[in-house]
Amino acid sequence: MRECCIKGFKWDGQPKGHETSLSGNNSYVTGTNSSVAILVIHDLFGWTFPNIRLLADSYAEEANATVYVPDFFGGEVLPSEILCKDPSQWGPLNLGAFSARNSKVVREPEILAFAKGLRVQYTHVAAIGFCYGGWAVFRLGAKENAGLVDCISTAHPSWLTKEEIQDVGVPVQIMAPEIDPVFTTELREFANRVIPSLGLAYDLQYFPGLEHAFAVRGNRENEAEMKGLERAKDAAVYWLKQWLH
Template sequence: MSECCLKGFKWDGEPQGKEVEVSGQTCYVTGSNPDVGIIVIHDLYGWTFGNTRLLADSYAAEVGATVYVPDFFGGVVLSADLINNPAEWGKLDLPNFMERNNKAVRGPEMVSLAKHLRTQHGKLGAIGYCYGGWAAFQLGLKSDAPLVDCIAAAHPTFLTKEEISNVGVPVQIIAPEIDPQFTEELKTYAVTEIPKLGVPFDYQYFPGLSHGFSIRGNRENPAEVKGLERARRAAVMWFKEWLV
């Protein structure tokens, strides 16, 4: 994990949802469609990050879904104010933070919540940003009883070739050109191997943009605004295609 997972911008706006407990998991919930659910798996800034909640509100309104942003950091979040203070990044003990929130620790929580939400909604999707990207792929693993009906991953972090090659539901990848986490090797592997799996695949490529743009993009930069809006619209259309 590198500084690309921390840099970015906070967006203006007031989230419209509420904080509730869902099957023992603290969540931000927005929207109220009992037929369609979407899990948004957060980036390094966690479930309270305003940008993540604003995106969740957008999916709830535009897809027509109940959207959940669960806390998968065990109640601990990095302050959103860090995004404006790069000088403070070096003081963070990110290796320890990530060890406490690694796949073995948080993966079972994500699966448990997805299993519960599967019983609550006729259709269920998931999208993961940065840290959450690998989790979306794990929820979309090939199975006789898939946990979700489709997934999307935006500039995923910690994603492995094994997770890519075992996806079993329709999958969308939002991939910026510049990304030390979702590397050129992983990009090539994904676009080569996923079409062999027999699942619908949508690869959205964003030349000139960097890791994190779709959730922490600069709204004062026209190129980033165009990219983050295109990424958001792409995810909306993907969920409409497979969930509605």
């Protein structure tokens, strides 16, 4: 993880959903569709971060689905107070240790288990992940996990590898800002070459001038970022509706 993974802005607004538990994970749930579910995999600020819950509300309403935002950090969350702060002001935060506690090896089994729990309850299931959640949705959509989700979407994914891109087996949407030291130009171009060659539906949404994390932590007071995060939300809704209904 890099500093860009914990920069951004906290949005105003009151989430409409409620908290529950599924497959052993606490979760924020919003929406009432009994046959269509969307699994949202959070960024480093976790399942309680207001922005991710407000996005979940939008997906539930506009994509007509029940949306889940589970806790995949074992109850730990980064303090939102560090947003907009210089790294020298982060205090005792150890991003390396936090990342190790929430590595792929540690968290992938419970992420897969949660998706399996949704598939038992719902006819149609999709997954969308932001930053940290990006690698996870590719694992959910991997060929070896066939039938787990119907499609995936991600904005500015982190920890994503070329092998995970090559192994995907469901329709893929990627929302990529121009400035991203994590989902690099090289990795974006690799995805653009490889995913269509797999015979999969593919939607690459490119956001010139915007930076990593804009879709979940963009500045609503900045016109360009506001338009970008709205466009990302609308693009995700359109993609999810297309494959879930």
